Amino acid sequence: MTMLGTFTQQPADVLDYVVNAAPWLNDRGDTIAHITHAVTPSSGTVSAPTHSAGLISAFFSGPASGVAYKVSLTIVTTGGRTKQVEFMVLVREV
Numbered sequence: 001m002t003m004l005g006t007f008t009q010q011p012a013d014v015l016d017y018v019v020n021a022a023p024w025l026n027d028r029g030d031t032i033a034h035i036t037h038a039v040t041p042s043s044g045t046v047s048a049p050t051h052s053a054g055l056i057s058a059f060f061s062g063p064a065s066g067v068a069y070k071v072s073l074t075i076v077t078t079g080g081r082t083k084q085v086e087f088m089v090l091v092r093e094v
Contacts, residue, residue: 002083002084002085002086003086003087003088004019004085004086004087005087005088006068006087006088006089006090007087007088007089007090008089008090008091008092009060009062009089009090009091009092010065010091010092010093010094011062011063011064011065011091011093013061014059014060014061015059015060015061016057016058016059016060017057017058017059017060017071017087017089018055018056018057019055019056019057019058019073019085019087020054020055020056021051021054021055021056021075021083021085022053022054022055023054024054024083025054025077026054028077028079028081029079030077030078030079030081031054031077031078031079032051032054032056032075032076032077032078033076033077033078034076035049035051035056035073035074035075035076036073036074036076037049037058037071037072037073037074038071038072038074039060039062039069039070039071039072040069040070040072041067041069043062043063043064043067044060044061044062044063044067044069044071044089044091045060045061045062046058046059046060046071047059047060049073056073056075058071058073060089062089062091063091064091065091065092065093066091066092067090067091068088068089068090068091069088069089069090069091070086070087070088071086071087071088071089072084072085072086073085073086
């Protein structure tokens with residue numbers, strides 16, 4: 001698992017987060033076959049990730065102020081590798 005960091009957004013925000021998996025993929029000569037996603041707690045919403053040239057994009061929304069959400073993206077490659085990356089989103093009314 002790779003923790004990418006913590007980001008902050010307001011409850012009304014729907015923001016996209018981009019993960020650059022290209023260096024990891026290129027080092028292995030591999031490509032993305034598909035990506036699964038999850039968010040904890042489940043009151044947050046993450047869109048089905050899209051990807052192009054190793055860049056993965058997913059939109060996140062979390063309605064509850066004061067809650068830290070963990071977004072997990074699991075990358076499965078055409079070469080049979082699986083890599084999970086995660087980031088935290090702190091939803092806070094400012």
